[in-house]
Structure formats: C-alpha cells, structure tokens
Amino acid sequence: MGTNNRDNYIKLEFSSLPENVALARVLIASLVVQVDTTINDLEEVKVAVSEAVSNAIIHGYQNEPSGMVNIKAKIIAGQLEIVIEDSGIGIEDIEKAMTPTFSTHPDRMGLGFVFMKSFMDNVEVLSEIGKGTKVILQKKLINDGSCARVAT
Amino acid sequence: MVIVKIKNESLIVKLSGDLDLVLAKDFRDTVDKILLDRPLKNLILDVSEVNFIDSSGLGAILGRYKLIQQQGGKMSIWGAKPSVHRILDLSGILKIIPVFNTEKIIIEKREAL
Numbered sequence: 001m002g003t004n005n006r007d008n009y010i011k012l013e014f015s016s017l018p019e020n021v022a023l024a025r026v027l028i029a030s031l032v033v034q035v036d037t038t039i040n041d042l043e044e045v046k047v048a049v050s051e052a053v054s055n056a057i058i059h060g061y062q063n064e065p066s067g068m069v070n071i072k073a074k075i076i077a078g079q080l081e082i083v084i085e086d087s088g089i090g091i092e093d094i095e096k097a098m099t100p101t102f103s104t105h106p107d108r109m110g111l112g113f114v115f116m117k118s119f120m121d122n123v124e125v126l127s128e129i130g131k132g133t134k135v136i137l138q139k140k141l142i143n144d145g146s147c148a149r150v151a152t
Numbered sequence: 153m154v155i156v157k158i159k160n161e162s163l164i165v166k167l168s169g170d171l172d173l174v175l176a177k178d179f180r181d182t183v184d185k186i187l188l189d190r191p192l193k194n195l196i197l198d199v200s201e202v203n204f205i206d207s208s209g210l211g212a213i214l215g216r217y218k219l220i221q222q223q224g225g226k227m228s229i230w231g232a233k234p235s236v237h238r239i240l241d242l243s244g245i246l247k248i249i250p251v252f253n254t255e256k257i258i259i260e261k262r263e264a265l
Contacts, residue, residue, distance in 0.1 A: 018173040025170075025204075043204075043235050050206040054173050111207040111243055118242070 008034065009074045016057045016067035016086070024053045024071055028082060031073055035080075037141040044119035045080065045139060051112040052084040052135045060088025060133050080139045087132040094125050154178045156186065159265050162194035163187065168201035171209030171236075180212045184219065191223040196261075200231030210243045217249055230258050 010031055014020045028049045032042050053069060061067035070085040091097045098113040116123045116137060124136040154175070155166040163186060169175055183195070195216060199205075217227045229251040232240055237253065240246050252258055 018177070021173050021208075022170055025172075043238075046204065047206050047239065050172055050204075050208075054206065054208055057173065111210060115207060115239075115242075 007074070007076045009072075011070075011072045013068055013070045015065055016061040016063075016069055016088075017065050018054075018057060020069065021050055021053045021057065024069075024084075025050050027071070028073055031075065032080065032141065035075060035078060035141045041139070041141055045082075045137075048116045048119045048123075048137050048139075049082060049084070051115050052082075052137065055112050055135070056084060056086035056088065056133065059091070060086035062089065075141070078141050080137075080141050082137040083134060084137070085132065085134045090129040090131055091125070091127040091133055092129060094127055098125070154182045156182060158186070158192065161192050162196055162265055163192045164196045164198065164265075166198040166201070170204040171199070171202050171212075172204065172206050173208040176208040176212035179209075180215060183216050187216075187219055187223065191225065192220075193225045195220040195225060195227040196230060197227065198230045199236055200233070202236055203233065205236050205239050207243075210239070210245060213245060213249070228252060228261075230261070 008031060010027070012024070012027060014023060025046050029042060029046055032045050053071070056069045057063065057067075067086060067088055071082065073080065073082040098117070100110060100114045113123070116135070120137045120139045122136075122138040125133065126136075127133040153168045157164045163183070165179065165183060167175060167179055171179070186192075187195075197213065197216075213229070220227050227249050229240070229249055232251055232253055237251065240251060252261060
C-alpha cells in the first residue's frame with residue numbers, strides 16, 4: 001500500500017475468451033485501488049472495462065476465441081487512462097455504435113458505450129474495418145481519502 | 153453459478169458471482185431450456201449474491217423478461233445489492249421489472265409461493 005503518489009503503468013495481452021472479461025476487470029480494479037479513490041469510482045471503472053473488453057470479444061472477434069485483446073493502463077497523478085485494443089473486424093459506424101439501444105445482436109441492450117461514456121470522463125474510439133478497434137477510457141480518480149481500501 | 157428451483161408454477165433462479173458475459177450465457181441457456189420446454193407463470197431472479205453486473209448481464213435479464221412475457225408470465229428481481237441496483241436503475245430495467253430489495257418483502261413473497 002501507499003503507492004498513491006507514484007505513477008504506475010501496466011500492460012496485458014489475453015485470448016478473446018469470455019472468461020477473460022473478469023480477468024481484465026480484476027486487473028484494472030487492482031490497479032485502481034492503489035489510489036485512494038471512492039468505491040463508486042472503482043465500480044464505474046470496472047463496468048467500463050467490462051464493456052470495452054466484452055465488445056472486443058463479441059463484436060471485434062465475433063466470439064472467435066483465437067483473437068488477442070490488448071489492455072494497457074496507466075495512472076499518472078491520479079489520472080487513469082485505459083486502452084483496450086483488438087485486431088478484429090472493426091466498427092463500421094462508430095457514431096451509430098455509440099447510440100443507446102443500438103445493438104447488432106439480439107438480447108443485448110446496446111448499453112456498452114452508454115455505460116463507458118457515463119462512467120468515464122472521456123471515451124475515445126478509433127476503429128478501422130478489418131484492422132481492429134482501440135478504445136481509450138480516461139477518468140480522474142477522486143483522491144479524497146474516503147475510500148476504504150477494497151481487497152479484490 | 154446458476155441454481156434453479158421450480159415451485160408452484162414459479163421458476164426461481166439464483167445467480168451468484170459476477171453477472172458478465174460468462175454468467176449471462178449460463179443464465180440464458182439454463183432458463184431458456186426450462187421455459188421453452190415448460191412455460192411457467194413466474195420467473196423470480198434472485199441476485200442477492202451477485203456482486204457485479206454489466207450490459208451483458210442486463211441483456212440476459214431483458215431477454216428472459218421478454219421470453220416469460222411472451223409466455224404470459226411475470227418476472228421479478230430479488231435482493232439486488234446497491235451497486236447492482238444502481239446499474240439496473242440506469243439501464244431502465246427497473247421501470248419494467250419490479251425489484252424487491254427488503255428482506256421482509258422477499259420473505260413474504262417466498263412464503264406466498
């Protein structure tokens with residue numbers, strides 16, 4: 001504990017398996033709890049990461065488990081940045097994909113990007129058809145000391 | 153983990169863990185297999201041991217709601233923790249599916265089955 005003032009950087013690459021959504025979530029949560037942030041912020045970051053990684057698996061790789069998902073995260077002076085990247089099919093119309101209730105799959109609510117946008121300060125999506133998608137999530141972590149350190 | 157019980161025309165589904173892509177699939181497959189074979193009047197989703205939910209979980213809940221509704225049945229959600237409740241609220245699911253969170257109401261409902 002006590003790494004509050006130190007900058008931190010992590011990088012991980014994993015197969016596009018549904019089980020790895022939890023892995024990415026736990027990884028990022030473990031990074032975030034190193035900063036004295038709120039439980040609310042932690043929960044919000046977990047949802048945003050879950051959405052981005054799920055999108056890479058379901059949409060980017062169309063549930064094909066042989067793909068690789070790359071996740072990078074850094075905290076610099078309390079500013080969190082997470083980059084989730086896949087080499088999947090890409091998004092044809094990013095604006096449309098980010099619209100609430102738009103989903104190319106039945107049984108999905110099209111809320112992925114809505115949650116990312118409402119839970120992070122900034123969301124950037126770069127995508128190229130046939131090349132892949134890169135999602136950049138940014139959030140200033142509140143450092144008010146009110147957060148109990150949560151074991152993950 | 154998905155645990156199911158059928159009692160008096162009610163299908164009670166208890167989920168535990170994180171309701172993401174993985175558990176959403178188990179939940180969907182388990183419920184659909186039962187309901188498509190035997191339509192029931194009531195689907196009760198016990199989420200008291202769910203610690204996390206994302207849009208994959210919400211999609212699975214909405215899909216089961218649509219299915220039981222098509223079959224003329226009803227659905228309710230029991231025991232959502234605050235963090236889960238917040239996501240259910242933000243998604244708009246609370247407007248269409250009743251959520252019972254207090255122990256007292258849940259016990260009353262359980263006994264009424």
